[in-house]
Amino acid sequence: MSYDVAIIGCGRVGLPLALAFADRGLRTIGIETDPERLEAVRSRRMPFEEPGAEEILRRVDIDWSDRAADAAQADAIILTLGTPSFSHIEIDMRDIRSVLDDLLPVLRPGHLLVLRSTIAPRTTEFVAGYVEKHRGPEVGVFVAHVPERIAAGRFFEEIGTLPCIVGGVGEAAGAAAGELFEVLGAPIVQTSPVEAELAKIWTNILRYTMFALPNRLMMECEQYGANVFEVIDLINRDYPRGGMPLPGFTAGTCLRKDFTFSEERSPAPGMLLAVSRVNESIPLFIVDGLKTRLGSLNGRKVAVLGLAFKADTDDERDSLSHKLIRLLERELADVAVHDPHVPTPTQSFEDAILDADAVVIATNHSEFRRPSVLRAIADSARGDAVLADPWDCFGTQQVFARPAELVAGSAV
Ligand SMILES: NC(=O)c1ccc[n+]([C@@H]2O[C@H](COP(=O)([O-])OP(=O)(O)OC[C@H]3O[C@@H](n4cnc5c(N)ncnc54)[C@H](O)[C@@H]3O)[C@@H](O)[C@H]2O)c1
Secondary structure: OOEEEEEEOOOOOHHHHHHHHHHOOOOEEEEOOOHHHHHHHHOOOOOOOOOOHHHHHHHOOOEEEOOHHHHHHEEEEEEOOOOOEEOOOEEOOHHHHHHHHHHHHHOOOOOEEEEOOOOOOOHHHHHHHHHHHHHOHHHOOEEEEOOOOOOOOOHHHHOOOOOEEEEEOOHHHHHHHHHHHHOOOOOEEEEOHHHHHHHHHHHHHHHHHHHHHHHHHHHHHHHHOOOHHHHHHHHHOOOOOOOOOOOOOOOOOOHHHHOHHHHOOOOOOOHHHHHHHHHHOHHHHHHHHHHHHHOOOOOOEEEEEOOOOOOOOOOOOOOHHHHHHHHHHHOOOEEEEEOOOOOOOOOOHHHHHOOOOEEEEOOOOOOOOOHHHHHHHHHHOOOOOEEEOOOOOOOOOOOEEOHHHHHHHOOO
């Protein structure tokens, strides 16, 4: 059997990409080692939420395998493997190295090898060098980096429009990768591999840093008894050089680690680590804010609403909610958790907020952004409960407040 394209690593990025190629008529094979994910896709069930994906999965034909070497039956091989970071600020390329070793014996001249994962600068050239070192210069494999830029949850909305950055090792590799990705419909932007790598990681560094600013400001406002939402409004209102975003829990599998791919060789080490420290401090800031208002949390019920790392996703990897829960548990609080999206079993909304001493909106899911939710909290939680809502889900513009007072003081 021969294929147009093989996708190795059918996770949050790889599976929708495989579906998109198959939907455009490419003969596609998906390679995945996780037996649960494989079993799900073989039975045409999505193993995670991605709007629009399941309909395509039911309709298109994709072959599935758990052997990376099977990818050699395709003209183009795309790696969409995880690239986590070691805790000491260094890219963890074990999955990529292991798959490359599986592929080495079966690669043939004319194969296109695309790195779709987010990678540290110079990784694409390393991969091209690794293949050539082990197979000799005559191997004739084209290597390119084509970074994934979509946001999970918006894959099918964005894949056909977001400019597709292509960094080929040499012009022929860039052209081959451009031709492959053109079928998805988005404009192709040719560049060098290292520029593609930097553009991808600095897109995420930009967001991570931008969100650290209101988060840091939120802490400073608490220090001075000021209202962060009012200060942000003063910064932005009718001001052409404003643009301060709103605070919140900033993490997730990309933002929390992609900065390390720059930081690991930074000529100015520490700057991005400081950004990370600010975002990582938000759960502690919330816990301390609750303690300031409630005293000891020992034996107090705290409802955490939201486990996912961002709104309206079931992805809880690298979510700061877990850190918040651990910190609350270290205060001996009784933590109740509710999330309407994640597969991890959680309590019902009603059970979580019942008689709570504190409620934290940890994820701004659309289910929470409703006046009825605030009313329910005011009705069910204890009379003197504290609500922590750094996202301003209810538009009440208070990071910490008494829900009963919020309801009494507004039209909600
Ligand atoms: N999730 C996102 O929104 C997003 C967005 C842009 C870029 N990225 C980047 O894309 C890459 C993949 O991220 P993800 O969220 O899809 O990760 P993921 O963990 O969901 O997917 C990786 C998949 O690879 C599989 N795998 C591991 N070893 C394998 C092997 N030897 N053979 C076949 N499959 C194997 C895993 O089982 C997993 O299903 C990362 O570099 C990430 O930073 C992610």
